[in-house]
Amino acid sequence: MNTKLPVPERLLAVAGDLFAREGYDAVSVRQITSRAKANLGAVTYHFGSKEALFHAVIDRMGTPFADRFVAIAAERGTPLDRITRIVTMVLTERNLPAPAMILRELATDRPLPPPLMQLMQRNLAAVAGLVREGQADGSIRAGDPSLLALSVMAQPFLMRIASRIPRDIAGVDRTDMETQRRLVKHVVTTIIRSLAS
Amino acid sequence: MNTKLPVPERLLAVAGDLFAREGYDAVSVRQITSRAKANLGAVTYHFGSKEALFHAVIDRMGTPFADRFVAIAAERGTPLDRITRIVTMVLTERNLPAPAMILRELATDRPLPPPLMQLMQRNLAAVAGLVREGQADGSIRAGDPSLLALSVMAQPFLMRIASRIPRDIAGVDRTDMETQRRLVKHVVTTIIRSLAS
DNA sequence: TCCGTATTCATACATACGTATGAATACTAA
């Protein structure tokens, strides 16, 4: 870990990586501080607690993620175009820990961290807005925009983590460039078919 | 926990509940044994280790789950009908811990437990088979059956865990009967639209 | 330079963890 950066920054980066990959419970404060080349007490000192650091991490990785949603939603193009762009972004962007993080927390009975809730709220609102736009101009079929937004996001989120499923089971392999292009095309086609009126 | 059942049975039941709700790392052997009214050493004695118990739990909850998939796939009706039945089952069945378990493990970088892999393999194979059937009789559009199967399952799996999202964010609320019916209808409609040729 | 605050550091604390141990008890077949 780059020792030039300030300690809280290093902690956020390392913790973000570890939490996203292993989950909150599987990562210890000692792992974080040692990889960040910080003292054991640094988490308590700079963030107050491990949980507070976790929330800060969600915030830090979630804000630019949601910003991308909002930015794409504000671009030019038909609503279906912009939805396609968001879906493609979620599928192809490198180092995008948010989807796995969101799915893991959703799948767990623990109370959702407030920053995670806010993050999902922003993402879904952006997509739901596009759905409403499309419904208004007749390009998207009728239906609850919130539900449709959830349906839209379900596939790219799941496909992203499903790249862990061996190819012989699911036919997904994110490492191969050509396979990835086919995957994006597949997901986009599937989503547009489910949305178009 | 019903003390009439044999200890390994009780351990499987309690551990299944806890692992499904909290995840492997957040559950301790002491929690399991105390709720199962068994001795602390019971996990080691009957299963060998906490991890072995985890695998046994996946196997025990996964087998009937996958059996349902295979059974429905073998029923009468058009392929789209049977896919609809599987999707409805995943969405409405009570006490179905498998989807959350699968999503959480997929979202985590740890090696997938072998029984979980086998479970997904069976589920996806059942759906992919139906897709192939539908492609053969012309009712389902062209496309990689494995990918289409993944696309089909993405929504019910995500919607099941998304019931944790407050209604004002996502419009999902599994507790209300009428809302649930609407949700099933929505998901089924969306999936059929994305599959039909 | 000096002072006061901010940060780092090593270490301690209490608790929790998964597993091992060996004695005690329960059970089953002869």
Next chain:
DNA sequence: TTAGTATTCATACGTATGTATGAATACGGA
């Protein structure tokens, strides 16, 4: 009833956990 195995039980071991403590050091403005 007895012998032998299966299971239960309390407890111990070593290690790991998140956080607290107080001394040491670094730093920035007067």
